[in-house]
Amino acid sequence: MDQAKGLRKVVKNQALLKRKVNMTSGKKKLPKVIAVTSGKGGVGKTNIVGNMAVSLSRMGKRVVIIDADVGLANIDIIFNLRPEYNIRHVISSEKTLNQVMAESDHGIKILSGGSGFADLSQLNEGEKLNLLSEFETLSDQADIIFVDTGAGISSNVLYFNSACDECIVIATREPTAITDAYAMMKVMSQEYGTRYFKLIVNMVDSVADAKKVYAALSGALDKYLQNVVLEYVGHIPFDRQLQKAVQKRGLVMDTAPDSMAAKAIKEIAASLGNSPVRSDSNGNLTFFMSKVFQSAT
Template identity: 35%
Template sequence: MSLDHLLQTNPRTTPAAVGSFHPVRVIAVTGGKGGVGKTNLSVNLASALAAMGKRTLLMDADLGLANVDVLLGLSPRFTLADLVAGRCQLDEVIVEGPDGLLVVPASSGFRHMAELSPAEHIGLVNVFSELQRALDVMIVDTAAGITDSVLTFCQAAQDTLVVVCDEPASITDAYALIKVLSRERGVDRVHVVANMVRDPNEGRRLYEKLARVCERFLGDVALHYLGAVPQDDWLRRAVQRQQPVVKAYPGSPSARAINEISRIAARWQPPTGARGNVEFFVERLISARSMAI
């Protein structure tokens, strides 16, 4: 399988058209292990940003076991598997969710999607440069672990958000992920969200536990605590309704916590230029850098 067809210039895309859009802040949401609630956080973070008026795109980057579309109750015609196979363009994959949220769905149960090569992961990142949409932020819901897809999508984002919960394996695996991102991909700043906590103090303790280990063994990595999302039965009910909890139950504890995290992320400024490695929307970044000179 090859992504060569994705890397060819789309006849509908011109440098002038790409340059007319400002840079997009890309946030990769990930976790060292599965089961920490990163997809729920991704969906609700994107939904909250869209409700604030941010032009938001949510990419399901768990290529082999995707479920963003399920959590939002969407029925996409195409997925990233169709894009990789050359059956559609990226713009045709995008479906619209609540409050104008744009969603790039992936496929579930397609083993070949989980086994794409490193070059093909970079091809998926690069194809976003031809997207003709005005955007403010993109949330990338990665798979769990330290696979190449996770590392590449985190490297290609401006911000990496690691989700942890109160399990020893969650902290251990989060540290392993941060270590690999730092040493192999040059990611030196990581945001942390503690999920499914019993109280705010537990969230802070989880962060401090991870921060101590990183400070001891990874002195060049800066960790930032974004907050904690409580264990909340309303979140489970929202999942059953296939709706974000921030929409279905906006007064619930989990919705209030996620909205606060979203308000912090909404204040992050768009990037001012390309960093010189693999990045989403790189043409827009290059354009921004050239205009600033």
């Protein structure tokens, strides 16, 4: 893209962004932006995102998934999609966000991030402005936006988690999953000021087992950190139907919608979809990306 064309696009995007920011007044219903993350890999994070998205879509919600897992971007695989473009094509102004997003058979829009999200700290002001204005267009296309982040405490994971309205942590009863989930929440609270988390416990045999995981994490937060709240939103039981769907790179909401796991996911999704946005949430896409850029610098 030549320099003159790039300058004209920056000026156009600046005007668009200002206009859209002015439009995001209290009367406009904005999408809820939810990060789904984990302290370690292998806890079923991406599969949960996909199944919750399907459940919410069937409830009439407009859902967008942003795949921000730089190391293992694979949300498109479980939807059997092969996106031709990703966020890099938006950054370079080759494509708009709408042109880059793929759409599943369920009507869910998916933005493949891949390694494009790894270099946000290297973007110039024009590229940042372009991304801001592009992301703001999602405000009229979604009720809920899931940001599927990576696992662990890398900077990429943390600044995406901290930028969202809500941060859902996925854990299992494995000691390492519990320890790593606590470590991630500790870093987010101390370095990014995050004070509120939600917990989904995956692959447990009973409610009692799930509550033990919640008690361990909540107890550690109460003991070692101040003013950090962990809300238990539900558990997903160990279910062979879910395992079969994972092995086939599919979704249990499609292959076994009446299974125990599918019913549990549906209940959790309904709770998330119906819960109000917290009063301290800024709830718009411009703010979300602005926070991401701020954290990435």
